[in-house]
Amino acid sequence: MSPVEKPSPKDAMQMIASAACSGSTEAELTIRDAIRGDAAVAVGRVRTWIANNLPHATLAQCARSLCVSERALQRTLQDSGTSLRKELTHARVARAQQLLQTTDEKLESIAKEVGLSTSEHLVKLFRRLMGTSPNEWRTQTRAK
Secondary structure, X not given: OOOOOOOOHHHHXXXXXXXXXXXXXXXXXXXXXXXXXXXXXXXXXXXHHHHHHOOOOOHHHHHHHOOOOHHHHHHHHHHOOOOHHHHHHHHHHHHHHHHHHHOOOOHHHHHHHOOOOOHHHHHHHHHHHHOOOHHHHHHHHHHO
């Protein structure tokens, strides 16, 4: 008799996700149908998931939580003119704006809270999307 092989951690997670998504509960069917059908609903669900899972959101986790494959999620987002990276960037900058406006936290702390490794990365993303640095934005917003 040969010993039973244990699955790798990645394979185990995929098996768990498959089992969780194969229950076909009404909620899971709704999510799967939204991803496969109405792209606007799918993007909305992705945005909600990202907002609830920053700073540690990944494509694999998002796809697993929505009971679809990573590739299906990528295609759906691409068909909507976006990507998970773009959605993460927008969510990170939006959360950084909230923190800049409501706290006195330093940029390094805000960067970590939104899932970025350095304040330099935050400044780069923020400037690209907002046209100004986080500190300048904070000053302008608070002056109003």
